[in-house]
Amino acid sequence: MGAAGKWILGLVIAGMLGLAGFGVYNVMNGISGGSSGSAGSDDKPSGPLKAGEVRDAADAFLDAWAKGDMRQAAALTDNDAAALDGLQAYRRDAGIEKASFTAKPPVGDEVAFEVKAKVVHEKLSKPLSYESELTVVRGTVSGNPLVKWQPSVLHPELGEGESLVTGEADTPQVEAVDRNGKTLDPKTYPSLRPVLAELRDKYADKLSGTAGVELSVEGPQGTTTLLTLSKGKPARLKTTLDARVQAAAEKAVATYDEASVAAVDPVSGGVLAVANSGKVDFNAAFMGGRAPGSTFKIVTAAAIFTQDPGSGPGSTTKCYESRSIENGRSFVNDEGLKGISGDSTLAVNFAKSCNTGFIDYAYRHHLSDTALADTARRYFGLGENNWATGIKSADGRIPSESGDGKWAALIGQGAVTVNPLNMASVAATVSRGSFHQPVLLADVGKPVATASPLPGQVGGYLRSMMQQAVGNGTASGLGLPPGSGAKTGTAEVDGAKADSWFTAFSGSGRIAAAAWVKGGGHGRDAAGPIVVKVLNAG
Structure with a gap:
């Protein structure tokens, strides 16, 4: 053992007589993988392994492996057949040659070791080094110390059912x-x-x-x-992403356990950024489906204006503390808004995020059961399951509803579900006046979804209402770029703390974004600051 507390295994080990004795001991006691040994005797070794036994078993196994004697190495494990297959493939399929090992002192039954080798493929070669570890156990038949065979002995990244292979990659880098x-x-x-x-x-x-x-x-x-x-x-x-906006998005969501944001270019539909915190392997910004709360009032307002061309931001309604339609469910506003005395306008109800004002107006003006879903599909490209973004993505679920389901859908609750990419696209559609399906590549190789431009004055109405929400509504005072329009959302989810939503477009017309924070509460409190940071980066 050297000064570093390690013992070096190579092609020659001091004490060959002792090693030979170990080999005889193996044969006499039936060590051939631990699975085909002799029946043993009454005095076969038992009990916890001693440090010397662990060290000697690891020493013998690694020495045989270093010599290229894979059969002998396999015989010193508890599964000689599987070990032999793996050790032979290490050289044959992975092209790993001239392996040497530096083992550390045992820690209990485990021995960590460093591997230095060379990977060879045709005329190419390159040094390889990594660290792995092995565990020593007693053979179930012989009782002798054996290396517990598992693929990770060969390489720590190797699992069951996997193999090490050296060759040409399946696709170019x-x-x-x-x-x-x-x-x-x-x-x-x-x-x-x-x-x-x-x-x-x-x-x-x-x-x-x-x-x-x-x-x-x-x-x-x-x-x-x-x-x-x-x-x-x-x-x-080449993607449509913008590294500067992406960096801002990553940083903005990182402070939350589960949050997502997406940003798009309203002119082209190009995705500028997509970021998720928490389970990043699931792209919630593209594939998620959650109730969007009051951010969906953008689509609701569009449905009202398109079904009733005489309506507009100045149309009057009443913001009640609570509103029940035909003895159905009693709808209330977000916490903090008890109502607005007297008549008020749709624009004010939008800016203050009054649920009951929108429900009351839709009821009194006979908004059809299909109006919301039709508007979402026809002008915002939602709910058709046909977006071709370049990767898997969902374009929302907006079913036609009646009764309480209809009123809930108007305020982004009930059966309506979307993701941040969908709501960023909604804000982008308002900003530009027409829908451009989000894409990650200039050419995704297949037709993209299309929709009709917002009719007549509807686009202008929606832009002014979203800008009013920034000027003196629920989205005010957050630091959005000049000329921005926005909408907040607070979505109830099965009795848990409400989700936070926020969508906005920049006054520059170059970027729109939406964010969602699970359990974030009010839209301006959690999702709002995320969108502000992303828009300011664009």
Whole structure:
């Protein structure tokens, strides 16, 4: 043992006589993987392993492996058949040669060790080093100390049903870049890891590039690259994302356990940013489905204005403390708004986020049961299940409802569900006056969804109402860019703390965004600051 407390295993180990004696001991006691040993005797070893036994068993196994004697190494494990397959594949399929091992002193039954080797593939070679560990157990038949066989002994990234392979990658490496040509590294932008992986899988074969040579782990869950011997020529995948906006989005959601934000370009529909906190492997910004609360009043107002061309932001309604339609459910406003005395306008009810004012107006003016769903589909491209963004995405669920379900839907509750990308698109549609389906690539390879432009004065009405919400409504005082329009949302979810929603467009017309925070409460409190940071970055 050296000064560092390690013992070096190579092709020659001091004390060959002792090693030979160990080999005889193995044969006499039937150590051949622990599964085919002799019946043993009454005095077979038992009890907890001693440190010396753990050290000697690990020493013998690693020495045989270093010598390339895979059968002997496999015989020193508790599953000689599986171990032999794995050890032979280590050299044959992975091309790993000249392996040497530096083991650390045992800690209980475990021994950590460092591997230094060379990976060879045709004329290519590259050094390989990593750390792994093994566990020593008593053989169930012989009682002798054996290495517990598991694939991770070969490499810590290797699991059951997986294999180490060196060869040409299935597809060329792909370098994803933003709209300005800046490289998008998932290490810098963690929310993009599943997004870029899906884009690469889907579009890599359509790009020019040559595959590299890699040592990788292959299995049912996909391929993980461990070492690149040759990079080949990476293919370049240009996205619509904006690295600066993406960085702001990542930072903004990071302070919450579960939050998502999406930003789009109202002119082209190009996605500028997508970020999720919490379970980043699930892209909630694109695939989620939650009640959006009062942010959906944008669509509700559009439904009112299109069904009744004589209506507008100045149309009068009443904001009650509570409102029940035909002895049905009693609807109330968000906490803090008890009502507005006397007559008020739809614009004021929108800015103050009065639920009852919208429900009362829709009831008195006979808004049809299909108006909300029809408007969502016809002008905002929602609810058709046909968005082609470049990756998996959902475009909301807006069913036609009657009775209490209808009134709940008008205020973004009940059966209505959307995600931040959908609501960012709604704000973008208002900003531009027409729907441009969000996309991550300029050409997604298939037709994108379309919708009709907002009719007549509807677009102008909605823009002015959203701007009023920023000027003296629930979205005021948050630091949005000049000329911005916004809508807050507080969505009740099965008795839990309400979700926070916020959607807005910038006065520049270059960016719109929406955010959702699970259990965030009022829209301006949690989701609002996220959108403000994203819009200011655009």
